[in-house]
Amino acid sequence: MTGSGHSITVAAVDAETPGNVGTIARAMKNFGLSELLLVDPPELDPDGEAYGFAGRAREDVLPNATECSFDDLVEGYHTIGCTAITNEDPTKHVRYPALEADELVDHLGGVDADVAVVFGRERVGLTNDELARMDAICSIPARAEYPSLNLGQAATVVLYELRELTLAETQHPEELHERASEAEIDRLYDQFDDLLAAIGHPEPKRAKANRLLRRLLGRAHPTPREVSTLRGILRRATELSEPPDERPD
Amino acid sequence: MTGSGHSITVAAVDAETPGNVGTIARAMKNFGLSELLLVDPPELDPDGEAYGFAGRAREDVLPNATECSFDDLVEGYHTIGCTAITNEDPTKHVRYPALEADELVDHLGGVDADVAVVFGRERVGLTNDELARMDAICSIPARAEYPSLNLGQAATVVLYELRELTLAETQHPEELHERASEAEIDRLYDQFDDLLAAIGHPEPKRAKANRLLRRLLGRAHPTPREVSTLRGILRRATELSEPPDERPD
Numbered sequence: 001m002t003g004s005g006h007s008i009t010v011a012a013v014d015a016e017t018p019g020n021v022g023t024i025a026r027a028m029k030n031f032g033l034s035e036l037l038l039v040d041p042p043e044l045d046p047d048g049e050a051y052g053f054a055g056r057a058r059e060d061v062l063p064n065a066t067e068c069s070f071d072d073l074v075e076g077y078h079t080i081g082c083t084a085i086t087n088e089d090p091t092k093h094v095r096y097p098a099l100e101a102d103e104l105v106d107h108l109g110g111v112d113a114d115v116a117v118v119f120g121r122e123r124v125g126l127t128n129d130e131l132a133r134m135d136a137i138c139s140i141p142a143r144a145e146y147p148s149l150n151l152g153q154a155a156t157v158v159l160y161e162l163r164e165l166t167l168a169e170t171q172h173p174e175e176l177h178e179r180a181s182e183a184e185i186d187r188l189y190d191q192f193d194d195l196l197a198a199i200g201h202p203e204p205k206r207a208k209a210n211r212l213l214r215r216l217l218g219r220a221h222p223t224p225r226e227v228s229t230l231r232g233i234l235r236r237a238t239e240l241s242e243p244p245d246e247r248p249d
Numbered sequence: 250m251t252g253s254g255h256s257i258t259v260a261a262v263d264a265e266t267p268g269n270v271g272t273i274a275r276a277m278k279n280f281g282l283s284e285l286l287l288v289d290p291p292e293l294d295p296d297g298e299a300y301g302f303a304g305r306a307r308e309d310v311l312p313n314a315t316e317c318s319f320d321d322l323v324e325g326y327h328t329i330g331c332t333a334i335t336n337e338d339p340t341k342h343v344r345y346p347a348l349e350a351d352e353l354v355d356h357l358g359g360v361d362a363d364v365a366v367v368f369g370r371e372r373v374g375l376t377n378d379e380l381a382r383m384d385a386i387c388s389i390p391a392r393a394e395y396p397s398l399n400l401g402q403a404a405t406v407v408l409y410e411l412r413e414l415t416l417a418e419t420q421h422p423e424e425l426h427e428r429a430s431e432a433e434i435d436r437l438y439d440q441f442d443d444l445l446a447a448i449g450h451p452e453p454k455r456a457k458a459n460r461l462l463r464r465l466l467g468r469a470h471p472t473p474r475e476v477s478t479l480r481g482i483l484r485r486a487t488e489l490s491e492p493p494d495e496r497p498d
Binding site for chain 1: 272275276278279280281302304305333334335336340342345346347348349388389390391392393395396397398399401402405406409412416418419420421422425426427472474475
């Protein structure tokens with residue numbers, strides 16, 4: 001769904017290899033899309049490559065895919081034509097101006113219509129005539145000498161870039177990296193300083209060593225668990241390093 | 250190359266299907282990488298699927314791929330282990346904390362070492378034992394109910410995200426969308442106002458219509474060509490719309 005509540009559909013025009021259709025379906029399922037339109041598709045044998053490559057999209061995206069005409073696409077949707085080849089010449093408007101894949105989400109934020117992201121053939125992509133009828137052009141930046149991604153891989157990147165619009169939630173926990181509080185981290189620094197004292201680290205060097213640890217952890221953004229584990233270890237080391245007569249009983 | 254001039258290598262651990270190795274090689278070629286390391290690879294028959302899926306990477310990346318052991322990886326590189334499954338429980342450090350794929354470039358900016366981006370098996374990915382030995386963990390955010398990307402597709406997304414570090418230039422022209430100057434756009438607005446006068450658009454509504462065009466083009470960021478073409482068309486329409494006695498000869 002786009003921000004305005006409209007749907008995003010994926011369309012494959014004249015795909016030749018069933019495996020690529022399966023790969024597109026799988027990427028759709030991974031990134032939260034379900035409607036697949038096929039213009040002049042190859043035969044999709046349930047025992048063949050399309051289903052073999054589709055992963056769990058074989059349960060729904062692929063069997064629910066519907067055939068339509070290119071005209072249906074153009075008339076029914078705000079169409080985004082994907083192509084590897086953009087124009088050097090900004091006076092030709094077939095492939096210019098184009099959006100880069102990572103600009104799609106911003107672009108679609110303003111689109112209050114059903115959207116179809118359209119992919120072309122394996123070898124030649126979408127033709128100039130087809131691209132001329134698209135509402136917008138999208139291209140994945142790639143190596144100048146070899147910019148043509150495989151069809152299934154191109155679709156995977158574009159659908160990945162749409163994730164903000166299509167995924168309500170991902171498999172990731174709220175925080176993939178929970179940072180310890182400054183107070184927790186400060187207690188670790190204190191413990192480290194106690195250890196330096198306990199091992200008899202020369203007074204003039206203590207400030208330097210403390211700074212070193214502060215810089216190291218400042219870059220690493222330690223988690224609460226990392227801080228508490230290290231602090232426990234340093235505390236024990238401190239206790240064991242203190243001269244016997246100063247040790248707690 | 251990373252910012253500090255060190256190389257980024259891709260490693261596939263125990264891949265089962267040659268086609269996925271080919272897909273990884275193609276994504277490497279598309280996104281500017283060349284060194285592929287294989288730990289326990291399947292047989293890569295030059296007439297088989299690996300080469301069939303590799304596109305032009307069959308010329309170099311794939312034939313130059315080298316076998317190595319998992320220990321070689323861990324010892325020789327700053328390793329980034331890629332996995333779909335992260336930890337909910339931040340006290341377990343095998344898969345936590347993790348970077349999301351779009352954070353990799355920032356992370357590697359600070360890494361002054363050869364880097365290996367490591368992908369695991371088709372079904373189970375990298376094992377906990379393998380991930381425990383990686384220097385950092387990376388995960389692609391995907392649909393909570395189906396987060397596992399196909400191996401080749403996962404590699405494609407991760408290598409796409411590394412493009413800032415690996416591509417000196419892409420196939421795209423300097424500007425994929427060159428915006429006309431304000432002066433050019435203003436001349437178009439002036440021409441539009443002239444047209445309104447020529448067609449006898451009611452005076453009280455002219456300001457409104459001018460504002461409408463300004464808002465429309467303000468959102469569209471027109472190119473120089475778009476502006477000059479439209480201005481030419483409006484100029485001609487203005488001339489033809491003027492009462493005959495006011496027309497220039």
